[in-house]
Amino acid sequence: MTIPLSQPLRxxxxTEAYSRFxxxxxTFSGRASRTELLWPMLVNLLMLIVAVLARNEVVSIVVGLYALVVFVPSIAVGARRLHDCNRxxxxxxxxxxxxxxxxxxxxxxxxxPSPEGVKYDLAA
Known part of the structure; x- marks a missing residue:
């Protein structure tokens, strides 16, 4: 059974979490599970570590651009995760x-997750 994007994927x-990211x-409305938040954060952290360890100007530029690209979705998934906790x-x-x-x-x-977080669900 496929969980719709409007619902948190426990x-x-x-790969599922990063794809949904x-x-x-x-998307700042709706909810996200802990794994939907933590897996993309881990991938982003690994990218940062690669840039630091590479000490290569080109790699640093690419990772810097990547950081700019993931800025908005990182804030969005963080907001959705807070919604799941009713915050x-x-x-x-x-x-x-x-x-x-x-x-x-x-x-x-x-x-x-808090049952009251349902109020943040997207309209189906």
Missing amino acids: AASI WKKYA SGWWQLVLVVPVIGDIVLAVLWLTF
Whole structure:
């Protein structure tokens, strides 16, 4: 059974999560599961590590462009993940607080889904 893009995909594989990350590029409404958030974040982190280890100007430029391209979908999937926990996507602004903001947002992203988050679902 295929889960529609309007619903969170629980226990998504890395390929499923990364595919949904791009399919919902600028979709800030709806919900996302933890795996839909964490797998793309892991891929993006690995890209950053490759750039740091390569110490090559061309690789750094390519990864820098990649970072610009994934900026909007990263914020979008973060907002959808917060919706799944019954929080507003605006909670991501807590990142302006150094260190503490990172910890608070990580805890919110890793929180179990809330049944009340259904109010953020897309209309079918």
